[in-house]
Amino acid sequence: AAARVYWTLKVLGLKELSVLNGGVKAWTGAKLPLNKEGVLAPTSNYEPQLDMSLIATTQEVAQRVKSGDAVLIDARPEAFFKGETRAPMAKVPGTLPGAVNLRHDKWFAPGSSVFVSENQARQIAASSPIDPAKQTVSFCNTGHWAATNWFAMSEVLGQKNVKLYPTSMTEWSRDPNLPMDNVPSRVAQLVIDAKLWADKTFK
Template identity: 60%
Template sequence: MKSLISSLLAVLAVGLSAPAWAAQPLLTPAELSGIRQNPDVRVIDIRSPKEYAAGHIPGAVSAPYGKWRGPADDPGKLPPEDKLVALVRSLGLDTNTHAVVVSSGANSTDFGGSARVYWTLKYLGLTNLSILNGGLKAWAGAGLAEDRNVPSVASTQYVAHLDQSLIATTQQVAAQVNNQQTRLIDARPRKFYLGDAKAPTALVPGTIKGAVNLENDKWFKPGTSIFVDPEKARQIAAAELAHPAQETISFCNTGHWAATDWFALSEVVGVKNVRLYPASLAEWTHDSALPMQNVPSRGKQILMKLKGLVS
């Protein structure tokens, strides 16, 4: 009887410590305003330190986007696990924390930073996550308060539980190139997919063999960083991805735009088995043996370089 009572008390304690709501992947400014003062909510501002210092959502902690990225020559690569865990702990995040990621809201590309941080936190084992739809721009547009106070948060002893189902390595992507049951999605603007432009981090223009193009900006209300409603997102997915697949892998140049496609399909639309290839073409193109398509001729690449379309 004593052991039964102890077990019941333990379950009750967990229930009391857990947030009383289920986190939605996207929050409006009004929704965030309604919960932000709850002690289980942690607002994570990923803008630059200068932007944060100029004004932020009250109670938000600063964690600039660069801290979540790899080295300059391979920025899509995840930082070492110990550094990511130390960052998570310093932000006061733990299993029961509802983490809300906030970017500037400047444009659809800016949203990719929020999506990449959200994905990283989920990969580390945190699941109670949201993104502020429209970022700080939407918050300010709603007339909600900002301040310059830097909150003091207690560090945690969070232990990562890596969710390997969310990530794809170069070797894993290469193994799926000719698999008709795996859908490879290039999240970059069309000109990159077609090989008419190249990012500095990629050695070769073009895309991974067999990939389809789902431009990351399709998920937003035109000219904004406001993500469309779930029904509209489902319509976009149905129109862009007509053929079913058992698995989807999203990539871009450095895993930034790709994080938006991953977030849209996995978290909003509810597609199963969606993975992110964080290193993306910045790593893929450094191995000449890996298959590509839409690669322009050497002469065209020289002409593109002269026009400043590649570097």
């Protein structure tokens, strides 16, 4: 989620941005102090300067799918990519046509929320479907997992041609005119729907 907030602020034109590596868990693990009192933020007169170059719209993604001139990176766990499950907000299981799977948690040290070093990130990129020479679109269900892939490629590795598709499969899957890969049979979709309903009802 921190990477998604970072991306949003960058879209709004802010320049001096950072992410606390490891989050609050790492902070408290280092025995650093926490403020438990409410803080009133000062009023700002900042006027946002939108940077639309960071955003991939559904229309643009559809054009990229048709032309095949971009790397479409699915940040979701493999079960989502393969169409074995879907997010409750999505209409149909599956992924974008021609997409490749690069899970968002590949960028974290095993079993932690700490981001890997730059050298380790470059090793991950070298063994992944990332192609710095091509326009890249990072997506997931709602743009949150995808923001981690975007952050790794854009802010850590310095790749300039990376965009985030913020509405991702939640919006894409709701348009029956848009193509998808890894869409299961209707029977399989009904099974997935039943499981999601049961998980929500009996949780």
